[in-house]
Amino acid sequence: RKEVEQDPGPFNVPEGATVAFNCTYSNSASQSFFWYRQDCRKEPKLLMSVYSSGNEDGRFTAQLNRASQYISLLIRDSKLSDSATYLCVASHSGNTPLVFGKGTRLSVIA
Amino acid sequence: GAGVSQSPRYKVTKRGQDVALRCDPISGHVSLYWYRQALGQGPEFLTYFNYEAQQDKSGLPNDRFSAERPEGSISTLTIQRTEQRDSAMYRCASSPSRNTIYFGEGSWLTVV
Numbered sequence: 001r002k003e004v005e006q007d008p009g010p011f012n013v014p015e016g017a018t019v020a021f022n023c024t025y026s027n028s029a030s031q032s033f034f035w036y037r038q039d040c041r042k043e044p045k046l047l048m049s050v051y052s053s054g055n056e057d058g059r060f061t062a063q064l065n066r067a068s069q070y071i072s073l074l075i076r077d078s079k080l081s082d083s084a085t086y087l088c089v090a091s092h093s094g095n096t097p098l099v100f101g102k103g104t105r106l107s108v109i110a
Numbered sequence: 111g112a113g114v115s116q117s118p119r120y121k122v123t124k125r126g127q128d129v130a131l132r133c134d135p136i137s138g139h140v141s142l143y144w145y146r147q148a149l150g151q152g153p154e155f156l157t158y159f160n161y162e163a164q165q166d167k168s169g170l171p172n173d174r175f176s177a178e179r180p181e182g183s184i185s186t187l188t189i190q191r192t193e194q195r196d197s198a199m200y201r202c203a204s205s206p207s208r209n210t211i212y213f214g215e216g217s218w219l220t221v222v
Contacts, residue, residue: 008150043201043213044153087152097143097166098211100152 004101012107021104023088024070036087078108114214122220131187131217135204143203192221
């Protein structure tokens with residue numbers, strides 16, 4: 001079983017729609033969580049961290065459910081420019097590397 | 111430079127040849143990571159360094175893969191006796207702190 005699992009999609013949504021991605025992690029020792037965005041043929045870039053209390057950055061909301069070991073990302077009012085692959089990331093505490101999911105592809109259609 | 115720099119950007123090599131991929135991290139970043147990314151997959155951890163010390167090499171697939179960072183800055187990932195299954199994007203990342211990492215544009219390796 002992969003340590004971080006995501007639905008690969010693709011999610012095809014119209015402009016203005018709200019879309020949500022979920023991600024599950026298997027290691028209960030994981031302490032830090034992130035969403036990275038990767039555009040086609042580009043490197044992954046940090047989108048946002050995920051905090052226990054949930055956090056929002058403009059149209060993006062991230063939530064963490066430790067009991068069920070899942071992380072979610074909600075995108076409101078989707079834009080064409082949101083089309084990308086969204087990577088769920090987990091890290092244990094201490095000096096350990098980030099573990100990436102396979103990513104979920106989003107296509108926002110005009 | 112401003113970001114993580116990797117070279118070569120594209121490398122085509124014949125099966126059985128050795129290749130060396132170079133990473134120049136963001137100046138001052140303590141940690142340096144190597145990941146491998148196949149098409150349609152997320153980055154897969156290979157190894158990482160804090161300064162010149164290799165902290166974790168558990169992700170290296172086999173003993174044909176090695177990495178070094180002798181002066182705590184530039185790093186080299188070496189693949190000996192390349193095989194077709196080694197073909198992938200090799201991504202380097204650096205970090206000023208434990209959790210925020212910045213990727214380079216990657217080195218595309220094709221083994222023919």
